[in-house]
Amino acid sequence: MSELLIRTRPIRTLKQTVRILVMVATTFLGLLLITFLIGRIVPIDPVLAVVGDKASPQVYEKARIAMGLHLPLWKQFLIYIGNVVTGDFGTSVLTANPVIDDILRVFPATFELAGTATVIGILVGIPLGIFSAVKQGSFLDHVTRVIGLFGHSLPIFWLGLMALMLFYVRLDLLPGPGRVDFFYEGIVTPVTGILTIDSIVAGEWEIFRNAVYHLILPASLLGYYSSAYLLRMTRSFMIEQLRQEYILTARVKGVKEWKVIWGHALGNCAIPLITVIALSFGTLLEGSVLTETVFAWPGLGLYLTNSLLNADMNAVLGSTIVVGAIFLGINLFSDFLYKVMDPRAR
Amino acid sequence: MKKLFLFVFALSLFVIQTTHASTPKDTLVMAFNIDEIISLDPAEIFEFASAECAANAYDRLINYNVDNVSEIYPGIAESWDISDDGLTYTFKIRKGVTFASGNKLSADDVVFSLRRVVLLDKSSAFILTQFGFTPENVKKTITKVDDYTVKIIVDQAYxxxxxxxxxxxxxGSVVDKKEVMAHEKDGDLGYGWLKTGYAGSGPYTLRTWKASEIIILDANKNYWGDAPKLKRIIIRHIVGSAGQRMLLEKGDIDMARNLTADDLKSLEKNEDIKIQKRAKGRVYYLGLNQKNKYLKIPEVxxxxxxxxxYKGMEQTILSGKSTLHQAFLPKGFLGALEEIPFSLDIEKAKxxxxxxxxxxxxxxxxxxxxxxxxxxxxxxxxxxxxKAGIKLEIITGDGKQTLTKYRARRHDIxxxxxxxxxxxxxxxxxxxxxxxxxxxxxxFKSLAWRNAWDIPEMTKKADAAVLERNTAKRARMYLDLQREHQRISPFVIMFQDIEVVAERANVKNFILGPSFDSNFYQYTTK
Incomplete structure (x- = not known):
């Protein structure tokens, strides 16, 4: 019996891998098709974005043919798939750069913001969630839950504007929109694209300080949203674990309470929590669209918004696919972590 | 753990103690809506913000006085003359001009730049090609006589x-031929590179352009004329008037370019801010499609x-940002008609x-x-x-969406x-x-075409006016043309735009010209 198991395992793994690959490919194709069709169905002439309103018909026609828009739709789609597979998302009309270069340029800004926000979310949300679960029903539990509820229901752009009004305009505690004071922009040469790291690399301490300062408000806001979500999830995971018999056993055995909570119960929540954190990070990456607009934060969200408003279809499709791919990646990654950390899931 | 805490604490102190800094003395920071820019190549530039940048970063053969448009003064061309038959223009090129790259500017660069516009044939190329230049004939029509003389032959005596x-x-901007051709790829005349690059000789150089984000201009150390006063100009893309106003009030920017009438009004009382205005050429109008069975009736x-x-809108919605104007030539242009024959009159309309x-x-x-x-x-x-029984349904859409429909002549109004x-x-x-x-x-698809307005007679009159070499007579021709147009055309011309800039009180000499490509930074100080 055991021999049989050992022999079939590689085959099973192979089968699983193929299944996952097929799933990823289908999801991706679906994503491509939908984004492509949206781009073609909207009643906006993409040639206009290239040549502007005042172009002569000859200039217009030349651009239309150069963009391949005279071909039948299915042919355009095939060409598009072919290009995307080879990593060519076309050229952005708005920036005159290849879309992939643009995305690589703006993505670190979003990553920096979403990363910081996730750290804040974890540091605030998980301890509060645990606290809430342990002191279930207490006054503080209710307060925490109300704060969490707010974080889940208030629109982020509104909260962003209010926070700017308060901390920037009224109290003068924190800086306004932008990744750094405007006159500091363009001084540090991007290495990683993450400004707080690049400024250290360049030894520009003033800019580093300024960048951190600028990061506080938007990251805290996004972090608040992420912590509200993590809080609710942690609370329910913990409540479920604390009801289990092994917790009772541990307590009976005289294990210290903090060890029961932080070791036993939280240890068993760790796996679902990782998934939740990964998903919340993914949501922040795409969810920062509005925050980036409010804070004039030059990341993927702002890039996507600008491209949409200017009918820059290549850029819109490119960013959508990248966001989709990141989501797929995060899902696969958390599945993988599951398997590594939980022997039962193997 | 304790050490980590101490570190974090120290770090946050370091960060929090930052005091609110204003913009540096030698740098002008402005908020400006720049997401329309698609290119920085002067042969392609056709948008407000990019045209303004090019005006400060490139030189042209000649310029006009922003305070008296009829006065044309020398730029790269020291002098020029026009042959008696009105077909040949000869320009003497200024000596001792260098590009920002250090290359010397000569007739070669001028000829190359003008020919390049025709050869690339981008959206703005018609400004030159309407004089009969084609990719086939530029070698004969735009030529170098010697190192500092250029001869241009147009197809009619305009x-x-x-x-x-x-x-x-x-x-008409002059680009650095050597620099541009060094970046040529597959015979593109350096277009792929210059779209985001820079090869000029103006008071400022274009250092950085990140689309929908920022433009940075640095003072050109090799500039041949009066040295620019400020070291750097930063143009930051900020969407929305509220955001721009907030930054301006806080002193994080020196200038806001896209404020609404409401925001401007509330800034009027602020002593730290002053407001500069200048009438621009843009006109607001309604286009009435002549394919519509009602709109083609003259009485309608x-x-x-x-x-x-008109009056109500001028005083409320457009307060201070537009002025009443009802002819197709904006005030400030030769022959502009300033009569205002129409006002709200419901009985007359009925x-x-x-x-x-x-x-x-x-x-x-x-x-x-x-x-x-x-x-x-x-x-x-x-x-x-x-009020006159006409039910108007407003169809809103994104700018490019409504424009697509308009260009296809599928609109009513x-x-x-x-x-x-x-x-x-x-x-x-x-x-x-x-x-x-x-x-x-x-x-040829003009606005008259977009509204399906068939006007063979008026087209002839407009063609005659552009060939009239007597300026006074030409002005009269345009006045007559506008009067007729005002009466019968399917265009309801309503307002002329006023450009309004709100700036910190210490900003001086930011020059607003009559056109979007005549706003200048060279003498600006703060």
């Missing part, structure tokens, strides 16, 4: 100012012109509609892009039309704006009063 004004536009067109609350047998009302749609001030204007127009391309009156006559071929697949 009014000289027509050609000269066209040379003052962005398409006339009636609609009496159904607009009488006209009755004459057309439409006293019981009818329905029209109006394509409106969802951006201020046009959305508010549309609402006002809707309410005044209703289009509310929009039009900015002149160069300072000669022909620019607007060409689009508002010329339509050589009204068929659906016409080669």
């Amino acid at each position: 009014a000289p100012t027509f050609f000269l004004y066209c040379l003052t536009s962005t398409a 067109r006339q009636a609609l012109k009496y159904l607009i609350d 009488a006209l509609l009755k004459k057309a047998g439409l006293e019981n009302g009818f329905t029209l749609t109006m394509d409106t892009r969802s951006a201020e001030p046009v959305t508010s204007m549309a609402l006002s127009i809707q309410s005044t039309f209703a 289009y509310i929009g704006d039009w900015g002149p391309d160069y300072m000669d009156p022909h620019t607007n006559a060409d689009t508002f009063a010329r339509n050589p071929d009204n068929s659906d697949d016409a080669k």
Whole structure:
């Protein structure tokens, strides 16, 4: 019996891998098709974005043919798939750069913001969630839950504007929109694209300080949203674990309470929590669209918004696919972590 | 753990103690909506913000005085003369001019730049090609006589100012031939590179452009004229008037370029801020599609012109940002007509509609892009039309969406704006009063064409005006043309745009010209 198991395992793994690959490919194709069709169905002439309103018909026609828009739709789609597979998302009309270069340029800004926000979310949300679960029903539990509820229901752009009004305009505690004071922009040469790291690399301490300062408000806001979500999830995971018999056993055995909570119960929540954190990070990456607009934060969200408003279809499709791919990646990654950390899931 | 805490604590102290810094003394920071920019190549630039940058980063052969447009003064060309038959223009090129790259500027660069516009044939190329230059003939029509003389031959004896004004536009910028050709790829004349690059000789150099984010201009150390006063100009893309106003009030920017009438009003009382205004060439108008069975009736067109609350809109929605104007040539142009024959007169409109047998009302749609001030204007127009029984349905859409429909002539009414391309009156006559071929697949598609207005007679008059070399007579021709146009055309011209800049009180000498490509930073100080 055991021999049989050992022999079939590689085959099973192979089968699983193929299944996952097929799933990823289908999801991706679906994503491509939908984004492509949206781009073609909207009643906006993409040639206009290239040549502007005042172009002569000859200039217009030349651009239309150069963009391949005279071909039948299915042919355009095939060409598009072919290009995307080879990593060519076309050229952005708005920036005159290849879309992939643009995305690589703006993505670190979003990553920096979403990363910081996730750290804040974890540091605030998980301890509060645990606290809430342990002191279930207490006054503080209710307060925490109300704060969490707010974080889940208030629109982020509104909260962003209010926070700017308060901390920037009224109290003068924190800086306004932008990744750094405007006159500091363009001084540090991007290495990683993450400004707080690049400024250290360049030894520009003033800019580093300024960048951190600028990061506080938007990251805290996004972090608040992420912590509200993590809080609710942690609370329910913990409540479920604390009801289990092994917790009772541990307590009976005289294990210290903090060890029961932080070791036993939280240890068993760790796996679902990782998934939740990964998903919340993914949501922040795409969810920062509005925050980036409010804070004039030059990341993927702002890039996507600008491209949409200017009918820059290549850029819109490119960013959508990248966001989709990141989501797929995060899902696969958390599945993988599951398997590594939980022997039962193997 | 304790050490980590201490570190974090120290770090946050380091960060928090930052005091609020204002912008540096040698740098001008402005908030400006720059997401329309698609190129920095002078052969392609056709948008407000990029044209402004090019005006400060490139030199042209000649320029016009922003305070007296009829005065044309030398730029890269020291002097010029025009042959008696009106066909040949000869320019003497200034000696001792160098590009920012250090290369010397000569006739070669001028010839290359002008030919390049024709050869690349981008959106703005018509400004030059309308003089008969084609990719096939440029070798003969735009030529170098010697290292510092350039000869240009046009195809007809146009009014000289027509050609000269066209040379003052962005398409007439002189680029550094050596620098551009060093970046040429597959015979593209350096277009792929210059789209985001820089090869000029102006007071400022274009250092960085990140689309929809930022433009940075640095003072050009090799500049041949008066050295620019400020070291750096930073143009930051900020969406929305509220954001720009907030940054300006806090002193994080020195200048805000896209404030709404409301925000401007509330800044008037602020002593740290001053407001600068200048009438620009852009006009707001309604285009009435002649394919519509109601709009093609002359009385209906006339009636609609009496159904607009011009005064009311000027004082509320457009307060301080537009001025009443009803002819296709904006004030400041040669021959501009300043008469205001139309005002809100519901009885008169009703009488006209009755004459057309439409006293019981009818329905029209109006394509409106969802951006201020046009959305508010549309609402006002809707309410005044209703008073004469015309039901106006407003169809809102994104700018490119409504434009797509307009260009395909599928609208009833289009509310929009039009900015002149160069300072000669022909620019607007060409689009508002010329339509050589009204068929659906016409080669030339002016605004008159977009509204399917078939006007062979008026087209001839406009063609005659551009060939009139006597300036006074030419001005009269345009005045007559506009009067006729005002009366019968399917264009309800309503307002002329005023550019308003709000700046910190310490900013001085930011020059606002009559056109978007004549705003200058060279003498600005703070």
